[in-house]
Amino acid sequence: MIAVDVMGGDHAPYVVLEGALAAAKKTIPVVLYGPQELIISWLDEHACGWEIYPITIVDAPDIIAMDDEPVRAVCKKPSSSLVKAAVGVAEGRCSAVLSAGNSGALMAAATLCIGKSDGVERPAIAGLLPVISGEVLALDLGANIECRPHHLLQFAHMGNAYAQSTLLVQHPRIGLLANGHEEGKGSPLIKEAHISLKKETLNFVGNVEPYDIFAGKVDVVVCDGFSGNVLLKTMEAVAELIASKIDLTQAQALKSHFSYQRCGGALLLGIKRPVIVCHGCSDAKAIENAITTAWNVSA
């Protein structure tokens, strides 16, 4: 069962309910965390006979706002939809959780309620970037704005493990995002991380530039959260800009190829159970896809 934070996101709760309903209709069991009355009245209105679908409702009257301070909000609001959804996974009722709400709070709830995987100091947001052929796993995409070299090392191991277990790449090629291929390139963070990565038993291929990523020269790209965020959002913004300038048919294909809607969200790696971070601006399709992703990775 997938725990869904109904109250998270710019367009919550309605688009979240719409996406969750669509997933339930595809036989994915969902647990909806949010104000019970609101959820039931929406379902009654929009999906007469919804009781036949695998939908469970858990009342969670409180809400964590987008601008709430993450750790404080998680501690002070145990009855919020976000925290209760995370607890649902922590206590084993659900196999994965997703939210399009306050991503810092989701990370805090994941860390505090579900717990970090062994050896992980900082969970990281990982996403699949569409490249020339297939996809590349990139992390961190924004959870850790400040990193130290050993964090990047841990990201490499987390990405490696995920690529092996879920993407089924036997010896994932790991690259380090930098401003040039040479070993001496990059900030002190990158230089140190490069030296450390060379010593690991990983298939580390060295520094990579964005061109290498989109040419599919690596399976996993490791970066600090600030650079990863610039990488991800530049990709999305440029794809959208180009889509606005070319003919409609091709633009549609392009948008869906580069959109976060496709897989619906990013994964929070380094947490004991799957946690999916959805875009704040997620629409119903993105939520549905994120639930599908959550279902697949927790299967």
Added chain:
Amino acid sequence: MIAVDVMGGDHAPYVVLEGALAAAKKTIPVVLYGPQELIISWLDEHACGWEIYPITIVDAPDIIAMDDEPVRAVCKKPSSSLVKAAVGVAEGRCSAVLSAGNSGALMAAATLCIGKSDGVERPAIAGLLPVISGEVLALDLGANIECRPHHLLQFAHMGNAYAQSTLLVQHPRIGLLANGHEEGKGSPLIKEAHISLKKETLNFVGNVEPYDIFAGKVDVVVCDGFSGNVLLKTMEAVAELIASKIDLTQAQALKSHFSYQRCGGALLLGIKRPVIVCHGCSDAKAIENAITTAWNVSA
């Protein structure tokens, strides 16, 4: 007259000569710095009667390689094409210099030979990013991988001055590249720079994300060289990836829109005279365009 480092770039000297010849044919006076015999024999072979064009040749027998340590190379190789071209500007024979060679060495030569503008601690590489309508000036794009807040402040002033004087924007909107709009977002560098920028007499609009840049919500975007490099190269890589997936006619338009070829290179701001940093992989058209840009900004 534009000083051209004939020996700089992955495809030097021939594509540089080809680009310079094309510019000279458009009546832009060029001074070619490189091995005199080689230059003359190429011109004789490829442009019979080239003496009618505004071409001057200055013998520079030495070469700075792409992987030479910049400052040391500039000091040890006064007879290199790159250093002699910079000296040509420093001594007033030329109004601007360009090279597709070792960009660190070009920056060192610019700083050591031509000199920094008053009040500038670190020159920055500035480029025009194509956005939904028009262009946005972005700096730094890779000259300063490590920055301190007051460097970003100086970049803002340098970008502001350039936007006013050359792009003719009266009150340039200045944005700071970050991972979110809120003032508290970003690394400590960004947070501190944000606070300082608010105190300046600039039209500072706050933090911006890549989406804002490509939507044309600012005229100047300020960033550290590492993030700026990721921004620029992601833009180029995504545009190229998309171009490979859409039909040929639209792909051509797209490529030329997003290609570095368009303006041929980036500007090194904070130097007393115009310095143009060309891509290492520049082709003849890119060199020609860079010479045209150099001619326009030094006019």
